Amino acid sequence: MDILFSNFNNLLSQIDDNFFRYLFTEIDWNQRMIAIKGPRGSGKTTLMLQRIKYGIKPKSNEALYFSADHYWFYTHNLVETTTTFYQNGGRFLFIDEVHKYPNWSRELKNIYDSFPDLKVVFSSSSALDIYRGESDLSRRVITYELPGMSFREYLYLTQGHNFAAFSLSEVQNSHSEITREVNSKLQPLPAFKEYLKRGYLPIITESNPETIPVFLQQIINTIVDSDLAFIADYNAGTAYKVKKLLGVLAESVPFKPNVSSIARKIETSRDSVYEWLTQLEKARLLNFLIAEGKGISLLQKPDKVYMENTNLFYALKENPEIGSIRETFLLNQLKNLKKEIRLPKSGDFLVDDLVIEVGGKNKDASQVKPPENYLIAADEIEHGFGKKVPLWVFGMMY
Structure with a gap:
């Protein structure tokens, strides 16, 4: 998983606190599973990375961010990756572009049920109906919408x-x-x-x-x-x-x-x-x-x-x-x-x-x-x- 952590740390080093989208303070980050939907370019990725850097301030290996279309997932799945992450001290998982992953709803349900003290935040396209996936996430996920900027x-x-x-x-x-x-x-x-x-x-x-x-x-x-x-x-x-x-x-x-x-x-x-x-x-x-x-x-x-x-x-x-x-x-x-x-x-x-x-x-x-x-x-x-x-x-x- 070194490639995922390397990419994550590189992205995190480029994040600053000069500007936060309004949704940052409206999300209840204590929820176990959070979905952030919104149009491309609205700032979902930055929002998640800011939460890690300025909200969680995690210890080493405690938090991980990756995009679900990363080439790592050509040969690995979400459950396997999350299991390894958790066993090595991971407690905060951030998944971007979850709609790009074929079995996203089924595997997120498995992750939620298998790791009760793991907090998961994922982002998706506005077009994704999170509650109509292959598995029932309605009792597990709290959804927020991030639109484009106001004036x-x-x-x-x-x-x-x-x-x-x-x-x-x-x-x-x-x-x-x-x-x-x-x-x-x-x-x-x-x-x-x-x-x-x-x-x-x-x-x-x-x-x-x-x-x-x-x-x-x-x-x-x-x-x-x-x-x-x-x-x-x-x-x-x-x-x-x-x-x-x-x-x-x-x-x-x-x-x-x-x-x-x-x-x-x-x-x-x-x-x-x-x-x-x-x-x-x-x-x-x-x-x-x-x-x-x-x-x-x-x-x-x-x-x-x-x-x-x-x-x-x-x-x-x-x-x-x-x-x-x-x-x-x-x-x-x-x-x-x-x-x-x-x-x-x-x-x-x-x-x-x-x-x-x-x-x-x-x-x-x-x-x-x-x-x-x-x-x-x-x-x-x-x-x-x-x-x-x-x-x-x-x-x-x-």
């Missing part, structure tokens, strides 16, 4: 300003205080425009900003060609059609999908389109919106389809429409808060009993016929007034 985290990472996170209720009722605090330290609008283009993933500090769209295209290819190939058993022909579907959607989202028309364009069946839409949504490449009053079920046509985040828009389309960018941003931030969002009869989004309409700086309530409980999320303003809230403030919620 608040982006400001922390790129400018060093660590503002508090605010609830949706605080945004609604105290946005003037929030904007005064932020504006006392920086001008938010230039940073917000940059965030919308390329600030959703932590790679912003590691890459030339101009190459980030190319990097995002590579992430899309990897999700479809690799992650979904493992999880949904795609072949090359299926992967090609799924990427073609994504390209069709990028040209027109947000929109109300005509599944029959899409199926004809990519020469497949309606059932395949429904299935692929669901998988792309689980993989955090799309977001869906269902009209208020409707139930939610698998293979149900969403009332509107969005790209999952605004950076994907800029990676897949040369000049995305600003109205689409604004709506995509707000839906993304609300979804990342685990809010249930519906498409209201009037307005853009319904969250609980709050209707939110999105627009530019001149947007007002006369255009939406709102109920009493509503907000206008207005772009291109630094300060709001009353029920008019700067759009960027909705990026300060996690």
Whole structure:
């Protein structure tokens, strides 16, 4: 196992404590088995290595991190590796990319049942349904989701300003205080425009900003060609059609999908389109919106389809429409808060009993016929007034 420890120690030496994703302090690290799901590039690997270096601070050989697609596992399995690790004093095991390992659920169950004082943390693609593996992990694993960065985290990472996170209720009722605090330290609008283009993933500090769209295209290819190939058993022909579907959607989202028309364009069946839409949504490449009053079920046509985040828009389309960018941003931030969002009869989004309409700086309530409980999320303003809230403030919620 020397090769696994060597690789682990090399990675650990490159980890610092300059920036922690918000989830770091929200995870109950005392649980015996923890799953961290999230899109590629969201910082799952760094999060686990930071936990080892700054949380556990383990003694020699007490902790081990590896990726489940390491070539070590061409000739070894997880249970065998864990047994050797445990017998040599190991008590904290961190497994990355677990969906790349064929028998992950069965072997994790065996590990959980065989080593009661071993703590296991593993990461996976967002598309993996952890509770539908070959073995029942529902009573054994606690799952956390790590989305891309909020605008608040982006400001922390790129400018060093660590503002508090605010609830949706605080945004609604105290946005003037929030904007005064932020504006006392920086001008938010230039940073917000940059965030919308390329600030959703932590790679912003590691890459030339101009190459980030190319990097995002590579992430899309990897999700479809690799992650979904493992999880949904795609072949090359299926992967090609799924990427073609994504390209069709990028040209027109947000929109109300005509599944029959899409199926004809990519020469497949309606059932395949429904299935692929669901998988792309689980993989955090799309977001869906269902009209208020409707139930939610698998293979149900969403009332509107969005790209999952605004950076994907800029990676897949040369000049995305600003109205689409604004709506995509707000839906993304609300979804990342685990809010249930519906498409209201009037307005853009319904969250609980709050209707939110999105627009530019001149947007007002006369255009939406709102109920009493509503907000206008207005772009291109630094300060709001009353029920008019700067759009960027909705990026300060996690």
